Amino acid sequence: MIKLKETIKAEKKLKLAVFAFLALAIVALPIFAFSSRKSDVYVNAKAGEQRDGSTSHPYKTISEAIDHSKNKDEVEIHVAKGEYKENITLRNGMKLFGENRENTIIKAKKEKNETVSMKNDSTIDGFTIKNGKMGIWVEKDAKASIINCVVKDNGNGIAIQGGDIKKSNQVSISKTKIRNNSWSGIYSAGIRRISITDSEILGNKKDGIDLARGTSAWIGGTSIKDNKGSGMKLVVDQSSVWTKNNDIRRNSREGIEISSYGTDGRIDISKTKIVDNGRFGIARLQRAGNTSWTKNLTFGIAPEFWGNISGDISSVLYIK
Secondary structure (H helix, E strand, C coil): CHHHHHHHHHHHHHHHHHHHHHHHHHHHHHHHHHHHHEEEEEECCCCCCCCCCCCCCCECCHHHHHHCCCCCCEEEEEECCEEEECCEEECCCCEEEECCCCCEEEECCCCCCCCEEECCCEEEECCEEECCCEEEEECCCCCEEEECCEEECCCEEEEECCCCCCHHHCEEEECCEEECCCCCCEEECCCCEEEEECCEEECCCCCCEECCCCCEEEEECCEEECCCCCCEEEECCCCEEEEECCEEECCCCCCEEEEECCCCCEEEEECCEEECCCCEEEEEEECCCCCCHHHHEEECCCCEEECCCCEEEEEEEECC
16 A cells, blocks of 8 residues: 555656646747847958858958848847948848947948848947938838937938838937938938937938928937028828927028928927027928918927027918
8 A cells, every 4th residue: 555655656746747847848948949040140341261250250241241141030240340331231120230330330332322221120220321322221111220320421311211100110210310411311201100319410411300291200309400401391291290308400491390281280399499590490381271280280398499590480381
C-alpha cells in the first residue's frame, strides 16, 4: 500500500514538472520568435573591404545596408557620422539612426529626386538631410517619424503625400530644424494626420507650413520664423488643426493665412506669439461659399500680437 502511494506521488510530481516545462515553453517561444525578427545593422563611411553590417565590419553606405536587409522584418540601421551621398528609401518598419544630426549627413546624389523616401512605420532620427528635390518624402498613408533632424537646402523640406486621418497613419515631426529650403518647409498635399512639435521652421523661400484641407494636425512648441511666404498656410474646410505655444514671427507675408471654401472645420490657436510679420498676424480668406468664422476659427488661451504690419487679425477678405 505504501509503495502504491509513493508511485502515485511520483507520477503526480512528474506530471507537474512536465506541465511547468510546457507552460514555460509556451510563454517563452513567442518572446524568442519576436526577438529573432529584430536586426541591428551598422554603417560607417570609413568602412574597409570586408563588410557584413556588424559593428566590426560595417557597411560603407546606407543603401548597402538597406539592400542587405531585404529579408529582415525589423531593421535598425545605425550610421556613424560622415557624409553619405545617396538617395534612399526606408522600407516598412525600418528605423534609421544617425550618430549626430550635425555631422551625419545624407546628401542627395540625384538632386532631382527626394533625398529620403519613407514607407509605412519607418523612422529617421539624427541626420542632416539636404540637396534633394524633396528632403523627405512621406508616401501615401505611411506612418512615419522624423526626429531630431536638420532638413535644409532642398526643394520642399518635408513633403507628405495624402492619405487619411487615422492615428495609425500619423506623420510625426519632432525636435527637427527645417530651414533654407527653396519651397515650403513642410508641405502636405492632401488629407492627413500630422503632429509637429518642438521644432524650428525658418528661412524657407515660401511658406513655413502649408497644409491642405481635411488635415488633422497638432502643432505645438514650434518656432516658425523668417520664411519668405506665410508662417503657416491652413485651410478650414474639413480640417481639425490645434496649435499651442508656437512662436510665429518675421515671416514676409502673414503670420498665419487661413483659407475657407465654405464648409465647416476647426482651427484653434492658443497661447501663441504672432509678431512682426510682413502683413497680417492672421489673415482670413474667403475663397468660396460662406463661413462662420467665429465657429471655425477659435482661440484657446488668447494669442499675443504685436508689430504685424497690416494689423493683427484681418477682416474677412473675399478672394475670387
